[in-house]
Amino acid sequence: MASSVLRLRDVSVTRDGNPVLQGADWAVEPDERWVILGPNGAGKTTLLQVAAAALHPSSGEATVLGETVGKSDLAELRPLLGFASSALARRIPRTERVVDVVMTAAYAVTGRWNELYEDIDERRARRVLAEWHLEHLAERTFGSLSDGEQKRVQIARSVMTDPEMLLLDEPAASLDLGGREELLQLLGGYASDPKSPAIVMVTHHVEEIPLGFNRxxxxxxxxxxxxxxxxEVITSESLSETFGVEVELTEIDGRYSARARQAIAD
Ligand SMILES: Nc1ncnc2c1ncn2[C@@H]1O[C@H](COP(=O)(O)OP(=O)(O)OP(=O)(O)O)[C@@H](O)[C@H]1O
Known part of the structure; x- marks a missing residue:
């Protein structure tokens, strides 16, 4: 069996003296596509940052692609980890050409400075843009795109380096219905492709779980x-327990929706 791309053993993270992650034991295998759900402040982004080797555990051990976080030089890991979040998106210059936003991922930078880009990088960036239905926007500036288009560009950027693990922090947040559904369809296709890497996606809503996710x-x-x-995990009972409200969950053709029981009774 292939080795885990991520393994946490009794990982805790303390911030400003407060425990924000406690005793996390978790492993991600190459063929797994994970969704992480939980209320505001539950520690989802913190967990994703540990998975991205961007945050060291206060105690316990985190191993990312075989390297122990905090013990090895993690610079080489960076291109092997695809990461997209709104915090990262805010660092992308609004005047940057879309094709450059994607291409600069090969050098783990935002903003095109003095790197020498190869034709092969540009060809790959354009291919990735096409896979995420963005080829017609390649010459536009990032800042001129709609929210939905920007989200897709961020994901295209995060897969540019052909990562071994893709980490997505709320990729569908703030999208309208059409934008969300288009993104979920693309993510679902990507997740269902056996050649795709392990995926971990944080979301607030079960409605945003794409088909093809399996953990x-x-x-x-x-x-x-x-x-x-x-x-087994996404059930009315477990969501009620985790979110602290009585949840009524429905599932149709692999897509979920949830609402509070109180709302139904009213
Ligand atoms: N840099 C920081 N310094 C201090 N506390 C922090 C820091 N970052 C996060 N926290 C705290 O850690 C806890 C977990 O935050 P985190 O962002 O991981 O939660 P989350 O589940 O992603 O929340 P949300 O759903 O609201 O995005 C929160 O109480 C937050 O206030």
């Missing part, structure tokens, strides 16, 4: 409350 992890107050196969 789920629930977090509450810094602790993992459930993890495992998606259909």
């Amino acid at each position: 789920a992890l629930l977090l509450k107050e810094g602790r993992i409350t459930a993890q495992g196969p998606l259909q």
Whole structure:
């Protein structure tokens, strides 16, 4: 069996003296596509930052692509980890050409400075843009795109280096219905492709779980409350327990929706 791309053993993270992640045990295998759900402040982004080797555990051990976070030089890991988040997107210059936004990922920078780009990088960037239905926007500036288009550019950028693990922090946040559905369709296709890397996606809403995702992890107050196969973990009971409201969950053709039972009774 291939080795885990991510392994956490009893990982805790303390920030400003507060425990924000506690005793996390978790492994991600190459063929797994994980969704992480939990209330605001539960520690989802913190967990993703540990997975990205961007944050060191305060205690416990995190191994990313075989390297122990905090013990090895992680610079070489960077291109092997695709990462997209709104915080990272804010660092992309609005005047940058879309094709350059994607291409600069090969050098793990935002903004095109003095790197020498190869034709092969540009060809790959244009191919990745086409895969995410963005080729017609290649020459536009990043700042001129709609939110939905910008989200897709961020994901295209994060897969440019052909990473071994793709980490997505709320990729569908702030999208309208059409934009969300288009993104979910593309993500679902990507997740269903056996050649795609391991994927970990943080989201607030079960409606944003793309088809093709097969694992789920629930977090509450810094602790993992459930993890495992998606259909076993995403249940009315587990969501009610994690979010602290009575949740009524429905699933149609692999897509979920949830609402509070209270709302149904009213
Ligand atoms: N740099 C920081 N310094 C101090 N506390 C922090 C820092 N970053 C996050 N926290 C705290 O850690 C806790 C977990 O934050 P985190 O962003 O991981 O949660 P989250 O589940 O992603 O939340 P949300 O759903 O609101 O995005 C929160 O209480 C937050 O205030």
